[in-house]
Structure formats: structure tokens, C-alpha cells
Amino acid sequence: MGLSLADYTPGRLIEVADRMQSGYAYRLEALPGQGFDAAFTPALTPQQMLEMGVFEGKYLNDCRAEFPGEWFANARLSDRPDPKVNFFGTKSRQPLSTWRDKGWIIGPDPRGWFQWYCRYWLGRRLPDTDARQIKRWRAFSRHAGQIRANCMTGDLSCRPRQRQALLQWAYDPMI
Numbered sequence: 001m002g003l004s005l006a007d008y009t010p011g012r013l014i015e016v017a018d019r020m021q022s023g024y025a026y027r028l029e030a031l032p033g034q035g036f037d038a039a040f041t042p043a044l045t046p047q048q049m050l051e052m053g054v055f056e057g058k059y060l061n062d063c064r065a066e067f068p069g070e071w072f073a074n075a076r077l078s079d080r081p082d083p084k085v086n087f088f089g090t091k092s093r094q095p096l097s098t099w100r101d102k103g104w105i106i107g108p109d110p111r112g113w114f115q116w117y118c119r120y121w122l123g124r125r126l127p128d129t130d131a132r133q134i135k136r137w138r139a140f141s142r143h144a145g146q147i148r149a150n151c152m153t154g155d156l157s158c159r160p161r162q163r164q165a166l167l168q169w170a171y172d173p174m175i
Contacts, residue, residue, distance in 0.1 A: 003069065005068040012028045013027050014027075014066060014124070032122050035123070039138060040138075046170075049114075049167060054092075054167060055093050056091070057077045060111070063111075081093070088156070090161050092161060092164040108126070113136065116130075117137075140166075147175055156173075
């Protein structure tokens with residue numbers, strides 16, 4: 001299990017060794033959850049997302065040592081992808097191969113946007129990678145607009161896949 005959240009302080013070197021990445025390390029430059037770019041205002045923390053149920057429970061399973069142990073205490077995880085683990089109980093992810101084919105894997109984060117967000121939230125800063133990922137995050141807000149335009153307020157049964165996708169991008173899916 002990972003360190004305690006209190007251990008993630010500026011200057012700390014985080015060494016990565018999991019099935020998808022080894023020999024990579026990064027140094028934290030900000031306190032967890034602080035020092036975000038002004039254009040990046042996520043509604044949910046990585047811990048909240050994991051507790052609500054994202055990525056069919058099959059995400060970060062083999063790299064917990066990199067992240068705070070608290071994130072996994074109440075996380076909804078599964079040994080294999082299971083849509084029932086998701087907050088909205090719907091299939092919500094594409095294979096990693098699709099992400100690679102579309103060029104959505106950016107910088108040193110082979111698992112994609114959520115891995116980038118976890119590392120950014122902890123305090124890693126990579127200006128070019130951060131700018132590209134924040135631009136992608138901002139573009140995703142169009143899905144919230146589609147829910148507002150097509151669903152009655154409070155009707156969480158309306159567009160569950162789109163709501164699940166919003167959740168997986170740290171947007172509030174309860175709109």
C-alpha cells in the first residue's frame with residue numbers, strides 16, 4: 001500500500017515500479033490538492049473518484065504503492081473490468097489500445113488522463129504535459145452541457161454513460 005497522504009510533500013521523490021512503468025521517478029513540487037493551474041478546477045479528488053466507482057474498478061490496481069494508501073481504503077475496485085463497480089453501473093471505458101491509437105496517452109503517464117491527474121493532484125508539475133492535459137479536461141466539459149440540455153435536473157437515470165464519463169474526468173456527474 002502507498003504512503004500516507006501526509007508523506008507527499010514538496011521535494012519528495014516518487015519512484016515508480018509497476019507493470020506498465022518502471023525506472024520512472026518524479027519530484028513533487030506542490031502540496032497535494034494545491035497549486036493547480038487557474039484553468040483547472042476539478043470537482044472531485046482522485047480519492048473521491050475511486051470511492052464513487054470509476055473505470056469499472058480496474059485502474060491503478062497494480063500501482064497502489066505510488067499513491068496514498070487512503071485513496072484505496074474505500075475504493076471500489078475489481079480484479080477484472082466490471083461495469084457494476086462504476087457509480088452509474090454502466091460500461092464506461094475503452095481499451096488502453098484505443099487510447100494509444102488515438103494519441104490520447106500524453107507524456108510519462110502510460111495509463112492516461114487519470115494517472116496524470118493523480119500525479120498532478122499529488123504535486124507533480126510538468127508544464128507542457130500539464131497544459132495539454134488541462135486543455136483536454138476543459139474540452140470534456142461539453143458533456144456536462146449535453147446533460148443540462150437533455151436531462152431534467154436531478155434525473156440521474158438520464159444519460160448514465162455520459163455522467164459516468166464526467167465522473168471519470170473529475171467533473172460533477174450529479175448536474
